[in-house]
Amino acid sequence: MQRQAIIYPTADGEPMAETEMHLWAMVTTLLVLRTYLQTLAQEQQTPPAQEGTVLANQFLYYEQGNPKARVAPDVMVVPGVARGSRDSYKIWEEGQLPAVVFEMTSKSTQQDDQVKKKDIYARLGVLEYWLFDPKGEWIKNQLLGYRLIEGVYQPIIDACSTVLGLRLAVEGAVISFYRLDLGEKLLSPDELVRTRLQAEQRAVQAEQRAEVLAARLRELGIDPDA
Template sequence: MTTAISTSEIIYPSSDGEPIAETYDHVYAIFATLQILKQYLQGRRATVLANQFLYYVQGFPKLRVAPDVMVIYDVEPGGRDNYKIWEEKQVPKVIFEFTSKGTQEEDKTTKNNLYEGLEVEEYWLFDPKGEWITQQLQGYRLRGDIYEPITDSCSQALQLRLAVEGKLIGFYRLDNGEKLLVNDELIAALKQETNKRIEAETQAEQERQRAAELEALLSRYREQFGDLP
């Protein structure tokens, strides 16, 4: 006699013990993308998750995938141990896979077909080492129920233009062209801005000192020779 298992008793693991990525380049690219997009979407009803299980069929915990980075709109912000589509009521809007020669077939076939079937609006493949994607970056967008290549490197879902910058993806706003900065770049930009302000304040102080010295000189002149003609 078999006993039916309640769906509430089914365990959906949050980890499989596998490494997050094959190489340092892939790990760095994943976390840089995660950080950039989290900051970009801050204050909006959205979340960005990296290397976490996406469960897409209730009651079947083996039917899962762990996208390198996924962006989901219209859900509560913040992290999750895993993501269950039937609980959140939203499919990821954009998924990034940081591909390599070793994951090539899975990324361009198995995952492509899965994300297409789940109706993920955009699917981006980035090859940090340029092992099999010549231009390193290739995106796909749903047209009807089929993925078509994105030819302009623009994510309509994110409203960002994507650019290959060495082993990272650069992100630029479509509305004003502004680049979204990674943490190191943010620090560098902050230092640059701080230095500019210090230089401006120093120059203003020097000008105040010169004006004060000139006023003191004129005052001494008046004391000796009277007012200027």
Template sequence: MTSAIPKSEIIYPSSDGEPVAETYDHLYALLTTLEVLRQYLQGRRATVLANQFLYYAQGFPKLRVAPDVMVIYDIEPGGRDNYKIWEEKQVPKVIFEITSKGTQEEDKTTKKNLYESLEVEEYWLFDPKGEWIEQQLQGYRLRGDIYEPITDNCSQILQLRLAVEGKLIGFYRLDNGEKLLVNDELIAALKQETDKRIQAEIQAEQERQRAAELESLLSRYREQFGELP
């Protein structure tokens, strides 16, 4: 009789060698979603992982799924090679799948049923090319043990409103309406702020030069004509 493999010796791979995403559009949507949410949750006891194995049954390494982006609260921040629910003792709160026509059936059926059974509170499908979701974005929220469609595109867990912006998801804070900027926008905003500061410094320098020129003119006037009456 073959003895069971001790749980400590079971290997849980961190990669399957498959590509991260089907196309550039899907990859860019995945990475920007990851980065925006990672920055948003900085300083909190939470982490955001992308395209990493989520293991949900201890001792069964083949029972796994690789969500495109998952948000987990009440754990130490930072990356992991993979995520084991029984070790971290937290189920992801929010999962995003950047979906396509090729992954349609898996995303809307297999993964949806799995996340529902794991009690992932929110599940979002984003179709950057609009291949099968007409409005490109569809969210589901757990009510009891069943997913119900989210009709206002607001994430109660993240406290963010989601908006389709071309081939990306735009994220807006519910408390003040402020948009969470993606990298390109962050760079543009920084450049705009830098340009404003440079212009302010140039204006201040011009004003200092004009003041110095006026003071020099007044000094020459006093030398020639004495003090002004």
């Protein structure tokens, strides 16, 4: 008798995030950390197969043969695996645990985030667990981090991720990240667009000033191209 294949669902029909604010915090964290991993890989000449990946709102299956043994982190950072997205993440296939997990929490998910998920992540061995409360509904300073020490999560006091090499800060309704080694801020998608537009504007202004100067020199009988 042929054994029926085990199905691991990739979705449960639930909304991706509780509010648009939570969604934006999730997406921003995903994109910023993906870019960061790619930057580190280039700096350290890490091959794509070991670059690591950042996944959002996907099932993390942690027990082979049991589709119910799953959790859906808002954002998880997995080092040492091939970059790119997955439909779901199965620990036994990838051979690597997530190192850091972020949950965009709220008053309605507080109990689940602080008890159920926290216990699962600790048992799995997730090194850092961060809770971000975009609306400030139950976390006073909006951000709460835990580091796994001897199998137990202990509060992170300095808001620094030793695993990622980043300092975390709350800026409005998103998490901002600063490199511990360089002190530089990792730019969000919005900030990258603004930075590019500002650079383009400065380039246009510099070109216009050069044209004005060249015209003035010609008026004085001086060839600016000579």
